[in-house]
Amino acid sequence: MCLFSFLVVIIFSFAFGTDLQVYNGMVPGILWVAFIFSGLLGLNRSFGTERDKGTLSGLLLCPVAPWEIFLAKMIGTLIFTTIMEIFTFLVFIILYNQNVLPFLVPLSLVIFLGTLGFSIVGTIFSAMSSATKARDVILSILVFPISVPVIIASVKATGLILEGRSIQTVYAWLKILVAFDMVFLLLAYLTFSHIMEE
C-alpha cells in the first residue's frame, strides 16, 4: 500500500516534471490521488480475505451485530490508511518541497475527515464487492462516483491550507466533509445488516 502510493507520487512528478513549480494548485490533487488509489488496494483486502478464507461466517456467528463488524472493519481500514498517508506525506513533502509545519493541525483535520469518509464508503462497498466475481473493478466503480464530494472537498481544503489561508476559508469544505461522514455512517448503520445477510 505504502509502496504503491510512493510510486503514484513519483510517477506524477515524472509526468509533470518542473511544471509543478508553476502550477502549485495541482499538488493537493496529486496527494489525494495517491491516498485514494492506495486506499483502494487496502479496501480490497478488508472483506476479500475474510470471504476467501471462509472466516466471514465465523465473524457473523459471533454475538455481535453486523453494524459492529462494520465499525471494526472501518476503523481497521482507517488506521492502515492513515499510516500509509503519513509515510506518503513525508515523501510528498520532500519531493514537492512543501512547507507544511505551520499548517499541520488544520491539515491533519482535513486529512482525517477525508480519510474517514473514504473508509466508510469503502468499507460498505468492500463488503459488497467481496461477494462478486469482479472484485477490484466493481470496488472502484462503486467507490469513485460516491466519493466525489469527499474528493472535491478534501482536495480543495488541502489546497487552501497549503496556500496558507486561514481555517475560516476552509470552513465550508469541512462542513461538507463532516456532513458526508455523518450521513454515510448513518446509512451504514441502517443498511449494513442487509449486506451481510445471505
Add this chain to the structure above:
Amino acid sequence: MDELHGQKYVVKARELIKKFGFKTALRQVNLSLISGDCLALFGPNGAGKTTLIQILCSLTLPTSGKVVIAGLDTRYHRAAIHRLIGVIAHDTFLYGDLTAVENLNFYGRMYNVPKLKARIDDLIDQVGLRAYKNDPVHTYSRGMKQRLSVARAILHDPAILFLDEPYTGLDQQGADDLQRLLNQFRDQRKTIVLASHNLARGLELCSHAAILNAGELIYHENTAGIDKNEFKQMYLKLTEEKTWSHQISAQVSYENSRRSYGKIFFPNSDPKN
C-alpha cells in the same frame, strides 16, 4: 435450563422455504427439538442439509417461514442466539496466519468467555493439539484444522451445537475423538443437530434421525435402538421414492408454467400434448 429461557422447544422451525434465485433449496420444512434432543440429518448431496443448518444457526435467512431458537426469532435476536449456539461447518472459520491459541483467543474475546486462558488450555488438550498449539494454522492438516474448529465451536460452552459434515477430512482417530467429545456433549443434556452422510456414526450418536431429500423433510423419527441395516435400507428406499414423486411434481408445475407462458415462450408447442 434457565439459559434457554425456560422454553420447551430449543429449536423450532416453521414452514421453512428457501429459494436461491430461481431455484428452491428447501420446501416447507418443519422441525422442532426439545432440550437434550440429538438429531441426525441425513440426505443425499444437494438435498439442502447445509442450507437447513445455515438457516437454523441464523447465518442465512429463509425466504419464508421462521426459526425460533430458545424462544428467540433468528430474524431479530441474532446476537443473543449466537451466544447459545456453536457451529461447525465446511469452513473452519480459522485464521490461517494465527496460531491455534491466537485463534481461540480471538473468538473467546468475541464471545466474552470467562477465564479464557484456562478454558483454551483445557480445550486444546481435549482435541489433542497440545504439541502444535503455537504453530500457525495454515501449517495444519485438514484433520487438525477440523479438531481446532471443534474447540472453537464449543469454546463458549454453547447449549446447542450445529454440525455440518464434521467427519469429513478426519482420520479414524480424529473421528473417534470427535465422537467422544460429542457423546460427552450429549450426556450433558445439550442439543445437537448433525448433518452427515455417515449413517453409522450419526445413528450411534443421535436419538432422532431426519431425512431430507430435494429440500423436503421426508422422515423424522426417534431412532433409539433402531437396527442400522434396517435404517440404511429404508433410507435408500425413501430417498429414491421421494425423488420420483418430486420429479412428477416438478413436471406438473413445468407443464403448468408452459401453459400460462406457452404463447410467448413456446410458440410452436401445442399445450394439449
Add this chain to the structure above:
Amino acid sequence: MTPKRITKIIFELFTFVMMLLALYAIFFYAPVEKTMGLVQKIFYIHVPAAFIAFLAFFITFAASILYLVKKDNQWDLIALCSAEIGIIFCTIVLVTGPIWAKPVWNVWWTWDPRLTTTLILWFIYVAYLMLRGVVGENKKANFSAVFGIIGFVNVPLTFFAIRLWRTIHPVMITSRGINISGPMKDTLALTFSAFCLLFIFLLLTRMRLEKMKRATETVIAMFEERHHF
C-alpha cells in the same frame, strides 16, 4: 379482450399521439428563439428528459427502501426497471446538453454543478446496473437496494460540493435563464406531459418484460431440477 387490455391499448395510443403532438409543437408551433436560433429547440427535449431521469432515480431510491423494509421482490423489480429507464433519459440529457452548449456557450462541456452532478448520477446508476450483473442471485436484490439508497442520498452532497467548488473559481456562465414566451411555455408543458406518459409506458412495459424474464428463469430452473434428479 379484457377491459385491462383495452385500457392498456388506449393508454399506449394516447402516449403515441401525445408524443406526435409534442414533436409537432416543437418544430411547427414554438417560435424560433431570436439569439440562439434553431438549436434552442433541443431545450424541449433536454429539460423534460432531465426531469424524468431524476424522477426515475427517485423511484429507484423509494423502491429500494421499500424492498429493504418489506423484502418483496416486486420492489426490487421496480427499482431495477426505473434505474434502467433513468439511465436512458440521463444519457439523452448528457447528449443533448453539449449539442446545445457548443453553439450557445461555445464549449461542449463546462463543470457547471448541474452538468457535473448529472454526469456523476449517470456513473452511479451505470455502476448500479454493473453491480447487479456481477452479484449472485441471492444477494442481488439486497446489494442493489443498498446501493440504490446510497447513490441517491449522495446526489445533494455531490451537488453542494460541486457548487462550492465552482463558485470559488470564476464562473463562466452566470445565467442559464431563458425567457420563455407563451407558445414556448405551452410547448414545454406539452413535451413535459408527453415525456411523463412515455416514462410510465416504458416503465410498465419494462416491468412486464422483467416479470416474464423472471418467470421464464423459474421455469428453466424447474426444468433443470427435473433433469438433475
